[in-house]
Amino acid sequence: MNTFFSYLKFAFxxxxxxxxxxxxxxxxxxxxxxxxxxxxxESATSTCNFSKEYITTLEYLREQKNFSIPxxxxxxxxxxxxxxxxxxxxxxxxxxxxxxxxAGLPTREAIQxxxxxxxxxxxxxxxxxxxxxxxxxxxxxxLDVSTSIHMASQLSLEFNGxxxxxxxxxxxxxxxxxxxxxxxxxxxQCGAFAVRVAHLGEKFEGKISRPFIELFDFLRSxxxxxxxxxxxxxxxxQLITGGRASYDNFTQAFKYGTAKxxxxxxxxxxxxxxxxxxxxxxxxxxxxxxxxxxxxxxxKATPGT
Numbered sequence: 001m002n003t004f005f006s007y008l009k010f011a012f013x014x015x016x017x018x019x020x021x022x023x024x025x026x027x028x029x030x031x032x033x034x035x036x037x038x039x040x041x042e043s044a045t046s047t048c049n050f051s052k053e054y055i056t057t058l059e060y061l062r063e064q065k066n067f068s069i070p071x072x073x074x075x076x077x078x079x080x081x082x083x084x085x086x087x088x089x090x091x092x093x094x095x096x097x098x099x100x101x102x103a104g105l106p107t108r109e110a111i112q113x114x115x116x117x118x119x120x121x122x123x124x125x126x127x128x129x130x131x132x133x134x135x136x137x138x139x140x141x142x143l144d145v146s147t148s149i150h151m152a153s154q155l156s157l158e159f160n161g162x163x164x165x166x167x168x169x170x171x172x173x174x175x176x177x178x179x180x181x182x183x184x185x186x187x188x189q190c191g192a193f194a195v196r197v198a199h200l201g202e203k204f205e206g207k208i209s210r211p212f213i214e215l216f217d218f219l220r221s222x223x224x225x226x227x228x229x230x231x232x233x234x235x236x237x238q239l240i241t242g243g244r245a246s247y248d249n250f251t252q253a254f255k256y257g258t259a260k261x262x263x264x265x266x267x268x269x270x271x272x273x274x275x276x277x278x279x280x281x282x283x284x285x286x287x288x289x290x291x292x293x294x295x296x297x298x299x300k301a302t303p304g305t
Contacts, residue, residue, distance in 0.1 A: 053082035056090035067107045077111060085118035092125045093118040099129055103136055103145050113149070116157065127167040128156040131195070134174065141191045151195050161202040169198040172209035183229070197237060204243050211247040212240045218251055225254070225271050235275070242278040253277040 058078035061069055069077070081093045097114030101107055117125050134140045135148035143151070155166050177183045177190035185193070201208040218224040219232035227235065239246045256262040257270030265273060 048086035050082045050086075053085065053087075053090040054078045057081040057093055060090070060094050064101075067101070067111075069107070069111075077115070080115055081118045084115070085120075088122065089118040092120065092122065095125055095129065099132065100145075100149070103132075103148070105145055105149070120156070121163070123163045124156045127159075127163040128152045130167050131155050131170055134171070135191055141187045143188060143191060151191060154195050154199055159199065159202055162205070165207045166198050166201055169201055169207050169209040170194050172207075173197050173212070176209075176213055183233075193233075197240070200237070200240055203241075206244050208240055208244055211244050212236055214247045215239055215250060218247070223255075224251070225267050235271075239275065239278050246278050249278040250274045 055078075058074055061067065061074040061077060062071075081089050085092060093114040095114075096117040097110050100110035100113055105113075117128065129152075132148050132152035135143045135151045136145060141148075155170060156163060159166055171194075174190055174194040177185050177193050178187065183190070183193075197212055198209065215236040216232050219227045219235055220229065239250055242249060251274075253274035253276075254270050257265045257273045258267065263270070263273065
């Protein structure tokens with residue numbers, strides 16, 4: 001029995017070391033492939049090693065003397081982690097709790113975030129961790145812990161799309177905003193911009209940072225409407241809601257609109273035309289329209305007419 005417990009303690013301490021140190025280093029967030037538990041929903045709880053998750057969580061809490069969590073409360077937390085998240089829930093709990101407590105968040109708040117993420121996917125934990133560090137660390141955006149958590153939550157807990165794509169969009173947009181040869185805006189402004197635009201990709205498949213930047217560049221270029229930076233950013237944010245094909249739709253429509261053999265429109269009218277082409281929605285198919293609760297009976301086609 002003593003040999004078994006010693007082995008278990010060694011395995012636990014090794015796990016905590018890997019997950020916790022250095023908690024705020026940007027190098028410890030590689031984009032890892034999703035585990036099998038993320039690729040598909042487990043069909044039976046028999047695949048969950050509840051005992052392992054419980055023991056790992058409880059031993060971690062016991063090791064954190066500065067947390068000052070009573071034994072009975074630690075046991076309740078360990079039980080929640082094991083039941084809520086199933087496989088790897090303890091790793092997710094430890095990673096987020098360690099990250100936020102080391103950043104200065106009060107212990108109980110850090111533990112609550114750890115509980116929230118224990119039941120999420122590994123990809124969501126990776127995205128939260130990456131965005132939080134980019135926002136919080138002094139050599140990046142250097143924001144306060146509350147603002148950093150809010151930004152990271154928007155692209156993980158509050159994001160319903162592909163969190164792997166959104167974290168890559170966030171980094172691409174953030175670098176674009178900070179780059180002296182691109183936007184070169186203040187760091188806090190760049191953080192808010194990167195989160196806001198990356199979140200627009202929630203409704204679409206694939207990444208949107210590249211078509212957004214291409215739209216922005218075209219809107220400012222001599223072959224486009226030559227807008228000033230503020231106007232180009234504002235219009236690009238509107239246009240990208242048309243999806244990843246926004247750049248192609250807008251540039252084709254604008255060039256045709258201004259061409260003498262096309263519509264031969266003035267610049268502003270060509271912009272309005274191209275914007276309309278980019279943002280228009282495809283009509284619903286017959287099955288969708290027939291089930292539309294807002295459609296009146298007189299609007300529906302009558303058989304034989």
